[in-house]
Amino acid sequence: MANLNRRRFNKALGGSVSLIPLSALLGSPNAAAAALDPESAAARALKFTLESEKEGHSCSKCLFYSTVDESMGTCIVFGNSQVPSVGWCTSFQMKKTL
Numbered sequence: 001m002a003n004l005n006r007r008r009f010n011k012a013l014g015g016s017v018s019l020i021p022l023s024a025l026l027g028s029p030n031a032a033a034a035a036l037d038p039e040s041a042a043a044r045a046l047k048f049t050l051e052s053e054k055e056g057h058s059c060s061k062c063l064f065y066s067t068v069d070e071s072m073g074t075c076i077v078f079g080n081s082q083v084p085s086v087g088w089c090t091s092f093q094m095k096k097t098l
């Protein structure tokens, strides 16, 4: 029963969201953002790159990105690690604009 509920939850949220650590969603007051290592297993699994090759698709335009300054931000997909504003990975989701 628990497995079925978890499966439904993951399915409802989509595959990439299941990589988000619970602490990232709840917030962590002492979480000092470290730069994402592009060679880490998680970064490689999502084909993270420090500089996007897709026009108009970069971390700064991604739903999962929070701006720190004009060149850097944090990404909840990678546990709030710092990523460059011009980076990209396969979990990219365009921010909705009003």
Ligand code: SF4
Pocket (backbone or CB within 6 Å): 048, 058, 059, 060, 062, 063, 064, 065, 074, 075, 076, 077, 078, 083, 087, 088, 089, 090, 091, 092, 093
């Ligand atoms: S494209 Fe989005 S999900 Fe991927 S590293 Fe950048 S901010 Fe994170």
